[in-house]
Amino acid sequence: MPEKPRILTGDTPTGRLHLGHWVGSLERRVALQDQYDCYFLLANMHAFTTRFDKPADIRQDTLEIVKDWLAAGIDPQRSTIVLQTEVPAIAELTWFFAMLLSFNDVMGNPTLVHELETKGLKDSYSFGFPMYTVGQCADILAFRPTLVPVGEDQAPHIEMCRKAARKFNQLYGGVSNRANDDDHVAQGGVFPVPKALIGRVGRLPGVGDGSAKMSKSLNNAIFLSDAPKDVQKKINKITTGRQSPTEPGDPSNVLFKFVEAFIPDPARVAELKDRYARGDNLGDGHVKAEVADAINTLLEPMRARRAEFDSPAGDAHVLDIIKAGVKRANATAEETLYLAKKAMRLDFGRRTLA
Numbered sequence: 001m002p003e004k005p006r007i008l009t010g011d012t013p014t015g016r017l018h019l020g021h022w023v024g025s026l027e028r029r030v031a032l033q034d035q036y037d038c039y040f041l042l043a044n045m046h047a048f049t050t051r052f053d054k055p056a057d058i059r060q061d062t063l064e065i066v067k068d069w070l071a072a073g074i075d076p077q078r079s080t081i082v083l084q085t086e087v088p089a090i091a092e093l094t095w096f097f098a099m100l101l102s103f104n105d106v107m108g109n110p111t112l113v114h115e116l117e118t119k120g121l122k123d124s125y126s127f128g129f130p131m132y133t134v135g136q137c138a139d140i141l142a143f144r145p146t147l148v149p150v151g152e153d154q155a156p157h158i159e160m161c162r163k164a165a166r167k168f169n170q171l172y173g174g175v176s177n178r179a180n181d182d183d184h185v186a187q188g189g190v191f192p193v194p195k196a197l198i199g200r201v202g203r204l205p206g207v208g209d210g211s212a213k214m215s216k217s218l219n220n221a222i223f224l225s226d227a228p229k230d231v232q233k234k235i236n237k238i239t240t241g242r243q244s245p246t247e248p249g250d251p252s253n254v255l256f257k258f259v260e261a262f263i264p265d266p267a268r269v270a271e272l273k274d275r276y277a278r279g280d281n282l283g284d285g286h287v288k289a290e291v292a293d294a295i296n297t298l299l300e301p302m303r304a305r306r307a308e309f310d311s312p313a314g315d316a317h318v319l320d321i322i323k324a325g326v327k328r329a330n331a332t333a334e335e336t337l338y339l340a341k342k343a344m345r346l347d348f349g350r351r352t353l354a
């Protein structure tokens, strides 16, 4: 077993990172870098499930996400950056897990069903789109982590991953069907049964009426790299239906989701909620200005760090970081693949990646 417990999580390069990523997962990743052996994955293969016609965009977004990570405080010395398409063990493990999960496990996955609707894919999605959920089991298990920090929308995916790990360990590792999840490795299983670690805010709504989650693909996101005036403009797009500063408001509406997520002083949050609920001359515009200020304070140091990478030399530096990460990632993933194949009686020699 590794010395430190491991974390695996990641993002799909379908755009830059937004505030939902920060509160849902990224903030935790930054905080846990010392306690855990961290792997952060760029799901660039999965970006092709919906953007197979835009390879140049996927490449650019891959670099942008690494820049967002560095800006947010991910340290590539301490944490390993994993580029999915350069780690062949992930694709191979995907096949094995595809055999252990049923068609209905995949097609009934509530997050997948929801994505097919909200991303307008209903009758036109590729065969590869549902496959990404199985691929994600392999992304995770290739690194044998115990913890996966993610937003709420990922919970069904992590459940699928746990199911695949249990089934693999029981079938090929001799683990009892009655074993506790935490005992799988001690009983001879290849994979720990990993747990989801849902962020401080599991589901940040997008700017708008609050019905959709903030998402790169839904045009409702405030990006970590947005300029201060764009943050204010986007916050102004939040709609609550409230008419005047003296109308009693609902302090759990979409605007207050942002108040709770981004105004750091709990006493100030409580005061705003109280005045809002009583209609104590507190307009939505005032609350929005305060929220935008708080967000800009959070983002300012990230913008400054990001500026260091916004040049051709910055791109070259990011590519070097990716290359170094790939090397470390392959060392771990190849070991996992070897252990998995051995358990499956597929040990016909141990391969080395030159």
Ligand code: ATP
Pocket (backbone or CB within 6 Å): 010, 011, 012, 013, 014, 020, 021, 023, 024, 025, 149, 150, 151, 152, 153, 154, 199, 201, 202, 203, 204, 205, 206, 213, 214, 215, 216, 217, 218
């Ligand atoms: P896409 O629209 O392409 O699916 P996305 O905005 O949903 O992009 P992902 O790359 O799918 O972003 O998600 C990366 C991580 O961020 C996941 O752990 C996910 O749960 C988390 N996350 C994404 N959006 C939010 C949100 N609005 N609130 C909390 N966590 C989120």
Ligand code: MG
Pocket (backbone or CB within 6 Å): 215
């Ligand atoms: Mg998503």
